[in-house]
Amino acid sequence: MSVPTSPLDCVTAQPERDSPPAITFEDVALAFGDNEVLRGVSFHLPRGETKAIFGVAGSGKSLLLKLAMGLIRPDSGRIVVLGEDVTQMSEHDLFKLRGKIGIVFQESALFDSLSVRENVAYRLMEEHGVYDNDIDRRVREALRFVELEHTLDLYPSELSGGMRRRVAIARAVINEPELLLYDSPTGGLDPITSNTIIELIVKQRDVNKTSALMVTHRLQDAFTMATHQFDQKANRMVPLPKGKHCDVPMSFLLLRNGKVLFDGDMEQLAHSQDEYIREYIS
Amino acid sequence: MELISPSDLAKTKVQTVQDYVLFSWQAVSNLFLKPIYFIDMLLQADTIGVGSLPIVVLTGFFTGAVLALQASNTLERFGSITLVGQLVSTSMVRELGPVLTSLMVAGRNSSGMASELGSMIVTEQIDAMRALGTDPMKKLVTPRIVATVFMLFFLTIISDLVGLVGGLAIAKLLLQLDARQYWYNAWETLVFQDVFMGLIKPVIFGFIIATIGCFYGMNARGGTQGVGRATTQAMVAASVLILAMDLIVTRFLMATLAYH
Numbered sequence: 001m002s003v004p005t006s007p008l009d010c011v012t013a014q015p016e017r018d019s020p021p022a023i024t025f026e027d028v029a030l031a032f033g034d035n036e037v038l039r040g041v042s043f044h045l046p047r048g049e050t051k052a053i054f055g056v057a058g059s060g061k062s063l064l065l066k067l068a069m070g071l072i073r074p075d076s077g078r079i080v081v082l083g084e085d086v087t088q089m090s091e092h093d094l095f096k097l098r099g100k101i102g103i104v105f106q107e108s109a110l111f112d113s114l115s116v117r118e119n120v121a122y123r124l125m126e127e128h129g130v131y132d133n134d135i136d137r138r139v140r141e142a143l144r145f146v147e148l149e150h151t152l153d154l155y156p157s158e159l160s161g162g163m164r165r166r167v168a169i170a171r172a173v174i175n176e177p178e179l180l181l182y183d184s185p186t187g188g189l190d191p192i193t194s195n196t197i198i199e200l201i202v203k204q205r206d207v208n209k210t211s212a213l214m215v216t217h218r219l220q221d222a223f224t225m226a227t228h229q230f231d232q233k234a235n236r237m238v239p240l241p242k243g244k245h246c247d248v249p250m251s252f253l254l255l256r257n258g259k260v261l262f263d264g265d266m267e268q269l270a271h272s273q274d275e276y277i278r279e280y281i282s
Numbered sequence: 283m284e285l286i287s288p289s290d291l292a293k294t295k296v297q298t299v300q301d302y303v304l305f306s307w308q309a310v311s312n313l314f315l316k317p318i319y320f321i322d323m324l325l326q327a328d329t330i331g332v333g334s335l336p337i338v339v340l341t342g343f344f345t346g347a348v349l350a351l352q353a354s355n356t357l358e359r360f361g362s363i364t365l366v367g368q369l370v371s372t373s374m375v376r377e378l379g380p381v382l383t384s385l386m387v388a389g390r391n392s393s394g395m396a397s398e399l400g401s402m403i404v405t406e407q408i409d410a411m412r413a414l415g416t417d418p419m420k421k422l423v424t425p426r427i428v429a430t431v432f433m434l435f436f437l438t439i440i441s442d443l444v445g446l447v448g449g450l451a452i453a454k455l456l457l458q459l460d461a462r463q464y465w466y467n468a469w470e471t472l473v474f475q476d477v478f479m480g481l482i483k484p485v486i487f488g489f490i491i492a493t494i495g496c497f498y499g500m501n502a503r504g505g506t507q508g509v510g511r512a513t514t515q516a517m518v519a520a521s522v523l524i525l526a527m528d529l530i531v532t533r534f535l536m537a538t539l540a541y542h
Binding site for chain 1: 405406409410412413
């Protein structure tokens with residue numbers, strides 16, 4: 001994993017507005033029986049940006065990630081991920097595209113019969129067949145990124161909830177994906193562990209400039225991400241300098257009744273006049 | 283409790299059968315598509331084959347023994363007790379060996395596959411596998427089918443042999459028959475049709491055990507309760523299908539192999 005050596009002021013950057021979006025949803029609808037979960041969802045995620053997705057339980061937030069990954073298909077609409085229309089692709093072609101995407105599932109979804117080392121190395125092992133020195137180096141590097149190098153030979157059942165999430169992040173970032181999808185990465189965790197996870201996500205955003213969609217219930221996590229940046233010298237997340245405009249590539253998307261109610265940055269969210277949004281963020 | 287109309291119920295059942303056929307077809311066609319997971323096949327062969335050996339040996343031995351005991355009672359009335367070897371041999375090789383071995387393996391492995399894959403489904407491990415670029419059908423299902431079919435074939439041969447030993451134990455120890463005569467009768471009575479019938483069945487039953495177990499596992503829904511339901515359904519469905527297929531295959535082979 002390459003780590004740029006840019007100074008603090010230059011760590012954060014505007015998303016690449018000129019390049020095509022990392023993800024585009026166009027009028028996507030999905031129903032399970034009579035239950036219409038998504039009803040014409042449209043948005044796009046610019047390259048390099050992290051978008052936090054909110055909504056009440058059952059509003060279809062996690063489905064957006066599975067749709068983007070091609071794990072499920074919409075009833076109608078179009079989803080373009082990294083320039084490819086996933087709604088038209090075969091499962092075989094999707095496997096290739098998924099090689100450019102990392103995903104962290106809600107409950108980590110680590111393979112419980114494999115060790116941490118094997119879990120993190122899984123994707124590389126599938127590609128190369130054998131566990132060689134290069135894979136070992138990259139596994140250690142990914143685990144060092146989440147500060148869990150000492151857990152190499154442990155099994156998921158021997159880890160705490162927070163450690164499992166961090167291993168899941170290591171597994172997702174090991175092949176330096178162009179796009180990351182986080183499904184409630186801090187759900188059910190204590191505030192200190194949540195902060196550690198958020199710091200890792202900010203690190204991934206600011207250091208590796210990876211585009212990301214993050215589903216979360218915790219508004220404070222997204223606000224932390226919007227008001228902080230990663231300081232590589234100090235190796236920790238720091239608040240944005242006061243009085244200094246430093247635009248963080250971070251946006252917010254709010255789902256309500258299967259539709260996008262809000263899609264914009266923190267300032268727009270804070271100044272929204274919509275009653276539901278004001279109640280949601282209060 | 284919600285009542286379902288008969289037509290809806292019939293549609294659901296037909297849909298399930300259709301899904302099962304497509305699932306099985308996909309699993310088999312994966313044998314001819316790369317990547318092929320040989321290591322996983324070997325691991326499954328160890329779990330399914332070697333792991334099932336103790337129960338198969340015990341089942342075979344006691345079945346052969348009780349068969350000899352029951353047969354002796356009837357044969358004695360006709361003064362033909364020396365034919366115990368023949369009866370144990372043909373019954374074990376043609377019918378009881380394959381069927382009972384398959385039922386035991388179904389009880390142990392069909393339910394095991396359903397619970398293992400079902401747990402992976404409800405904990406999103408299958409989704410994670412797909413997200414990491416691996417086809418779960420190729421990685422999880424096809425190796426289990428190959429391993430079950432291959433190992434059940436050999437487990438049945440072992441079960442047949444151990445069943446004959448069980449019959450011998452009863453013939454020698456309780457019926458005071460000559461061991462050589464028992465073996466001679468048991469061996470001489472077998473013809474090609476018997477052996478063929480006895481060895482084609484485990485191939486079919488092995489396929490049923492693995493596909494049913496994997497099918498119910500991969501379609502498990504509803505958390506731990508759903509996994510439990512899938513496990514039970516897999517075992518019941520596999521057992522019933524084995525018995526039903528046994529009748530069909532036996533009738534078919536008797537007709538085609540020109541049995542008298």
